[in-house]
Amino acid sequence: MRFAVDTPPSILDAHGSEAHHLANVWWIMLGIAAFVYLVVGGFIVLASVRGRRREPAEGPSRHDQYFIWIGGVIVPTVILMFVAFLTVHTGAALRAPGKNPLRVHVVGKEWWWAVEYPGTSVVTANEIHVPVGQPLEIQVDAGDVVHSFWVPQLAGKLDAIPGQHNILRFTVRQVGVYRGECAEFCGLQHAHMNFRVIAETPGDFTKWLLHEQQITPVPSSELAARGQLAFNSSACAGCHAIRATDARSNVGPDLSDVGARARLGAETVDNTPDNLRRWIADPSHFKPGVRMPPAVNSPDDLDAIVAYLEGLR
Amino acid sequence: MTTLLPRPGAPPADEHELRERWEDDPGIPGFFGTVDHKRIGVRYLVTAFAFFVVSGIFALVMRVQLAAPNAHVLSPEAYNQLFTMHGTTMIFLFNTPVLAGFGNYLVPLQLGARDMAFPRLNAFSYWIFLLGGLMMYAGFAFGTAPDGGWFAYAPLTDSLYSPGKGMDFWAIGVVFVGISTTVGAVNFLVTTFKCRAPGMSLSRVPIYVWSFVVFGFMVLFAVPAVTLAAGLLEFDRLFDTAFFRPGQGGNALLYQHLFWFWGHPEVYILFLPAAGMISTILPVFARRKIAGYTWIVGSLVAIGFISFGVWVHHMFATGVPVLAMSFFSAASLVIVLPSGVQFFCWIATMWHGKVRFHTPMLFAMGFLLLFLLGGITGVMVAVLPWDWQATDSYFVVAHFHYVLNGAVVFPIFAAIYYWYPKFTGRMLSERLGHASFWVMFIGFNVAFFPMHMLGLLGMPRRIYTYESGLGWDWLNLVSSIGGFMFATGVGVTFVNLWVSRKHPRDAGPNPWDADTLEWATESPTPEWNFAAVPIVASRHPLWDQRPMTFAEDGAYGPEGALRRAIPITGGLGAEPEDVLYVPPETALPFWVALGLALVFVAMLVQAQLVAIVGLAVAAVAVLRWTWRIGDRDIATRPETEP
Numbered sequence: 001m002r003f004a005v006d007t008p009p010s011i012l013d014a015h016g017s018e019a020h021h022l023a024n025v026w027w028i029m030l031g032i033a034a035f036v037y038l039v040v041g042g043f044i045v046l047a048s049v050r051g052r053r054r055e056p057a058e059g060p061s062r063h064d065q066y067f068i069w070i071g072g073v074i075v076p077t078v079i080l081m082f083v084a085f086l087t088v089h090t091g092a093a094l095r096a097p098g099k100n101p102l103r104v105h106v107v108g109k110e111w112w113w114a115v116e117y118p119g120t121s122v123v124t125a126n127e128i129h130v131p132v133g134q135p136l137e138i139q140v141d142a143g144d145v146v147h148s149f150w151v152p153q154l155a156g157k158l159d160a161i162p163g164q165h166n167i168l169r170f171t172v173r174q175v176g177v178y179r180g181e182c183a184e185f186c187g188l189q190h191a192h193m194n195f196r197v198i199a200e201t202p203g204d205f206t207k208w209l210l211h212e213q214q215i216t217p218v219p220s221s222e223l224a225a226r227g228q229l230a231f232n233s234s235a236c237a238g239c240h241a242i243r244a245t246d247a248r249s250n251v252g253p254d255l256s257d258v259g260a261r262a263r264l265g266a267e268t269v270d271n272t273p274d275n276l277r278r279w280i281a282d283p284s285h286f287k288p289g290v291r292m293p294p295a296v297n298s299p300d301d302l303d304a305i306v307a308y309l310e311g312l313r
Numbered sequence: 314m315t316t317l318l319p320r321p322g323a324p325p326a327d328e329h330e331l332r333e334r335w336e337d338d339p340g341i342p343g344f345f346g347t348v349d350h351k352r353i354g355v356r357y358l359v360t361a362f363a364f365f366v367v368s369g370i371f372a373l374v375m376r377v378q379l380a381a382p383n384a385h386v387l388s389p390e391a392y393n394q395l396f397t398m399h400g401t402t403m404i405f406l407f408n409t410p411v412l413a414g415f416g417n418y419l420v421p422l423q424l425g426a427r428d429m430a431f432p433r434l435n436a437f438s439y440w441i442f443l444l445g446g447l448m449m450y451a452g453f454a455f456g457t458a459p460d461g462g463w464f465a466y467a468p469l470t471d472s473l474y475s476p477g478k479g480m481d482f483w484a485i486g487v488v489f490v491g492i493s494t495t496v497g498a499v500n501f502l503v504t505t506f507k508c509r510a511p512g513m514s515l516s517r518v519p520i521y522v523w524s525f526v527v528f529g530f531m532v533l534f535a536v537p538a539v540t541l542a543a544g545l546l547e548f549d550r551l552f553d554t555a556f557f558r559p560g561q562g563g564n565a566l567l568y569q570h571l572f573w574f575w576g577h578p579e580v581y582i583l584f585l586p587a588a589g590m591i592s593t594i595l596p597v598f599a600r601r602k603i604a605g606y607t608w609i610v611g612s613l614v615a616i617g618f619i620s621f622g623v624w625v626h627h628m629f630a631t632g633v634p635v636l637a638m639s640f641f642s643a644a645s646l647v648i649v650l651p652s653g654v655q656f657f658c659w660i661a662t663m664w665h666g667k668v669r670f671h672t673p674m675l676f677a678m679g680f681l682l683l684f685l686l687g688g689i690t691g692v693m694v695a696v697l698p699w700d701w702q703a704t705d706s707y708f709v710v711a712h713f714h715y716v717l718n719g720a721v722v723f724p725i726f727a728a729i730y731y732w733y734p735k736f737t738g739r740m741l742s743e744r745l746g747h748a749s750f751w752v753m754f755i756g757f758n759v760a761f762f763p764m765h766m767l768g769l770l771g772m773p774r775r776i777y778t779y780e781s782g783l784g785w786d787w788l789n790l791v792s793s794i795g796g797f798m799f800a801t802g803v804g805v806t807f808v809n810l811w812v813s814r815k816h817p818r819d820a821g822p823n824p825w826d827a828d829t830l831e832w833a834t835e836s837p838t839p840e841w842n843f844a845a846v847p848i849v850a851s852r853h854p855l856w857d858q859r860p861m862t863f864a865e866d867g868a869y870g871p872e873g874a875l876r877r878a879i880p881i882t883g884g885l886g887a888e889p890e891d892v893l894y895v896p897p898e899t900a901l902p903f904w905v906a907l908g909l910a911l912v913f914v915a916m917l918v919q920a921q922l923v924a925i926v927g928l929a930v931a932a933v934a935v936l937r938w939t940w941r942i943g944d945r946d947i948a949t950r951p952e953t954e955p
Contacts, residue, residue, distance in 0.1 A: 004782060008770060008771065008782070008783045008784035008785075009770070009771030009783065010769060010770045010771055010784065011702045011769055011770075011771060012769055018698075018701075019702070021698070022698060022699055022701070022702050025696065025698065025699050026693075026699065026702075026769075029692075029693050029696065029699065033689045033690075033692075033693065036689060037685060037686060037689060040656070040660075040685055041682060041685060043660050044660060044663075044678070044681050044682065044685070047660045047661075047663035047664040047668075048663050048668045048670075048678060049668070050664070051599070051663070051664070051665065051666050051667040051668055052667065052668070054667065055667060056599065056600040056601040056665060056666045056667040057601060057665035057666070059602070060602075060604060061604070061661075061664075061665045063661065063664060063665060064604035064605060064658075064661040064662075064664075064665070065605075067604070067657045067658075067660055067661035067664065068604070068605050068608055068654060068657050068658060068661060070657075071653070071656070071657035071660065072608070072650075072653045072654035072655075072656065072657035072658070073650065073653070073654060076649060076650055076653040077650065080646045080647070080649060080650070080692070083646060083692060083696060084642075084643055084646055086696065087639070087642055087643075087646075087696045087697050087698065088639060090696075090698045090699075091635055091638075091639060091642075091697050091698045092635075094698055095635065110474075144468070144474065145466075145468050145469040145474055146466050146468070146469065146565065148630060148705060150705075150771075150773065152702065152706075152771035153771075155701070156630070156698065156699075156700075156701020156702045157630040157701050157702070157704060157705060158630055158632060158701075159630045159631045159632060161565055161566055161631060161632065162468055162559045162560070162565045163559025163560070163564065163565055163566075164559075164565075164566065164631075164632055166631075166632035179771070179783070181771070181773050182773070183630075183704075183705040183706065183773045183774070184466075184630075184705055185461075185462045185466070185469070185774070185775040186469060187393075187469055187474060188389045188390065188393065189389060190393075190775055190776060190777075191389065191776035191777045191778050191779065288388060288389055289389060289390070
C-alpha cells in the first residue's frame with residue numbers, strides 16, 4: 001500500500017478546475033506585483049539617495065503633483081481596475097453548478113472528516129474517492145465547531161460552519177492522490193485533521209463505489225472472527241460503525257473499509273498492522289488529546305481486533 | 314500680543330513655582346495619582362513593550378517548535394495557548410497601547426497644550442488597559458490560558474468546546490481593553506478639537522494628530538462590535554444564551570461578522586497612527602515640508618471610511634454568496650488607492666529633499682519597503698477567488714506580518730529613535746541604531762518572506778506540527794532562523810536604551826531640527842509642557858516661525874501655567890474661547906478601574922463577596938470623581954494659589 005500522497009499540496013501544482021484557474025490568476029498577479037514592487041521600490045531608493053548633493057527644494061514643487069496624480073492615483077486605478085476585472089471574471093466562472101454532478105457529503109468533526117455518498121449506503125472517513133472529469137458537488141458541513149475543507153491542488157477553501165450547508169463545486173482533471181487539510185483552527189488537534197482525495201478514472205470509481213456497497217465483513221480467519229466479537233462487545237462499537245454488523249454508532253469514523261485506508265487518525269500515521277495495534281491501545285500516543293479513549297486492554301483482544309480490522313477492505 | 318520668550322531650553326524665571334504647581338507627589342501617591350499625559354504615555358509605552366517582549370518570546374518558542382517536522386518542543390495545548398496569546402497580545406496589548414502611548418505623550422505637545430482634555434479619564438484609560446491585559450494573562454495562573462485563537466471563533470470558544478476559565482478571562486480582557494481604547498479615542502478627539510494652541514487652524518494641525526483624529530472616530534464606531542462579540546460570547550458561556558449556537562436558534566457566523574466588523578477597521582486603526590509617524594519623521598530627515606499635506610489628510614479620512622466596508626474579506630471562505638462578497642472584494646481594492654496616494658506623497662517629499670539617513674529615517678525606509686510588499690500581497694488576498702486559496706494559509710501569515718509588523722512595528726521603532734531625545738533629553742547611539750535596523754530588517758525578511766512560499770505550498774495556519782515530505786521543512790527552518798535574527802535586532806535597540814542611560818549624551822531641545830511644537834520646549838518635557846502658550850502661524854511652526862512665538866505674559870502664559878490652565882480654542886481657526894483647568898493628581902481613576910476589575914474577576918471565580926466590595930469601591934470612586942467635575946477651585950491647589 002502507498003501511504004504518502006502523490007505530490008506535496010502546492011496550490012501551483014494544480015490538478016483541479018478551480019485550482020487551475022487560481023494558479024493562472026496567481027501567475028498574472030505575481031507578474032504585476034513584481035513589476036509594481038520593482039518600480040515603486042526603485043523610486044523609493046532613488047528618491048532617498050538622489051538629493052544627497054543638492055539642497056532641498058523650498059516649498060512645493062510641481063513634481064509633487066505629478067507623483068501624486070500619476071503614481072498615487074492614475075496608475076493604481078488602472079491596475080486595480082484590471083485586478084477587479086480578473087476577480088469578477090474568475091469568480092463568476094468558479095463554483096457554478098455543473099452538468100450531472102456527483103454529490104459527496106463531507107462532515108468535519110474534531111478532528112476527522114466523515115464522508116458519505118448520498119443515494120448510496122457508502123460511508124467512509126478521511127478518504128474521498130472521486131472520478132476525474134465529472135463535476136463534483138462537495139457539501140461541506142460541520143459536526144461541532146468551524147472547520148475548513150481544503151485540497152490545495154484541486155480547489156480553494158470552503159468552511160464547514162455549524163448550521164450551514166456550504167457547497168464546493170469543481171472537477172478533478174487528473175488521476176492522483178491529493179492531500180486535503182482542515183484550514184480553520186478547530187482546537188487541540190487542528191494539525192492532525194487531514195484527509196486525502198483519491199481521484200480515479202470513472203471506471204475505477206464506479207468499481208470502488210459498487211465494491212463499497214457490497215462490503216460484508218466476514219472474518220477471514222479464526223483470529224479475525226474473535227476480533228469481531230471483541231470489537232462488538234467492547235467500547236469500540238460504542239462509537240464506530242461497521243456496515244452489516246451490530247456496530248452502528250456514528251460518534252467516531254465509520255470503519256467498514258478501514259483496512260483499505262492508507263493512514264490512521266486523519267492522516268496522522270501510516271496504516272500498518274503495528275501502528276493500528278498501537279493506535280487502538282493508546283491513540284493519544286500518536287495524537288495527544290484525540291477524542292478516542294484507549295478502550296482495549298488485553299493484548300489478545302488487541303491482536304484479534306487488529307486482524308479483524310485489517311481484513312475490512 | 315505676542316512676544317518672544319527666550320529660546321526653548323533656557324529655564325523660565327519662575328521655574329521653581331511652576332515645578333511646585335505641576336510636579337506629582339513623590340513615591341506611591343504620585344505613582345497612582347498622576348494625571349500627567351506624559352507620564353501616562355511613557356507608562357503605556359513601557360507596559361506595551363513588556364507585553365511585546367513576552368509575546369515575542371512566545372513567537373520564538375513557536376518558531377522552535379516549527380523549525381523541524383514532528384518536533385516535540387511544545388504540546389498541542391501549549392502551542393495553541395502560545396499562538397492565541399501571541400496574537401491577542403500583539404493586537405490588544407502591544408500595537409494598540411504602544412500607539413496610544415506615543416499619542417498620549419505627543420498629541421497634546423504637538424497641539425501646544427499642557428495636557429489632554431480629560432486628564433483623569435486618561436489615567437483611567439491606562440489603568441483599565443493594564444488590568445485588562447493582566448486579566449488575559451491570568452489564565453496562565455489558573456492553568457487554563459486562552460487557547461481558542463486571538464479571533465476566538467464560536468462555537469470553538471463556547472463552554473462546550475472550551476470549558477476552562479481561560480476564554481472567560483480573555484473575553485472580559487477584550488471588553489476592558491475596548492473600554493480603554495474608547496476612552497482614549499474620546500480624549501484624543503476632544504483634545505484635538507478644543508485644545509489646539511491659538512492660531513492652529515485645522516489646516517495647520519500636524520498630520521500625526523490628524524491620524525489620531527481618524528483613529529478616534531474609527532475606534533468609536535468599530536470597538537462596540539468587538540465588545541459585543543466578546544460580551545455575547547461570554548453570555549453564551551456563562552448564562553447559556555445561545556447567541557452563537559446554531560442548534561438553539563443562534564448563528565455561528567454572526568460572531569465572525571461582529572468580530573471582523575471591528576477586526577478590519579482595527580488593522581487601519583493600528584496602521585494610521587503608524588503612517589502618521591512616518592509623515593512626521595520622513596520630512597524632517599528629507600529636510601523638506603511634506604508634499605501633499607491635504608492629500609495625506611484626505612487619504613487618512615478616506616481610509617477611515619472605506620475600512621468599514623471590507624470586513625467580509627476575512628470571511629471569503631465562509632459561504633457568503635459570491636455577489637455579496639464581490640462588493641467587499643471591490644472595497645478592499647479601492648482602499649489601496651488612499652494608501653497609494655500617501656506612498657507617493659512620501660516619495661515626492663524625498664524626491665526634492667536631501668535625505669539624512671539617521672536611524673529614525675532608516676526605520677522609515679524599512680517601513681516603506683516592507684509596507685509596499687505587504688500592500689501588494691494585500692491586493693492579492695483581496696481578489697475574492699484567489700483568497701479561497703490564500704486565506705488561512707501561511708501566505709496570509711506572511712501578508713499580515715508584513716503589514717502589522719513591517720508597517721506598524723518599524724514605524725514604532727522609527728518613533729522610538731526619533732522621540733527618545735524628547736522623552737529623556739538624551740540621544741540614542743546611531744551606531745547601535747543602524748545595527749539594530751539592519752539586523753531587524755534582514756531578520757524580518759528571512760523570517761516572513763518564506764512564509765509566502767509555505768502558503769503557496771499548502772501549509773495551513775495554526776498547526777502545531779507537520780510531517781516531513783510536504784516540501785515545508787527547509788522553509789520553516791529558514792523562517793525560524795530569521796525570527797531569532799529579528800529578535801536579536803530588537804535586542805540591540807534595548808541595549809541602546811540601556812547604554813544611553815549609562816552614558817547619557819545631551820540631546821538639546823530640538824536635535825533633529827524638526828518642525829512640530831513638541832520640540833518648542835525643553836527635552837525632557839517639563840511637567841507643564843510650555844511655560845508660555847505657543848502662538849501658531851504656520852503648518853510647520855518651528856521652521857516658519859524662527860524664532861518661535863509665544864503668548865505674552867498674562868494671556869495664557871506663565872500665569873496660565875501657574876494656574877494649571879490651558880486655553881480652550883474653538884472653530885476652524887482655533888480662536889481662544891475659554892480656559893480649561895488641569896485637575897490635580899488623584900488616585901480616583903485607579904480605584905474605579907480596580908473596582909471594576911474586581912467585580913468581573915470575582916464573578917468569574919464565584920467570589921460574590923469580593924464582587925460586592927469591588928462594586929462598592931468603583932461606585933464610591935465614580936461618585937467622588939463626578940462630584941468634583943467642573944469644580945474650578947480644585948484645579949489649583951489651595952496652598953499654591955497665587
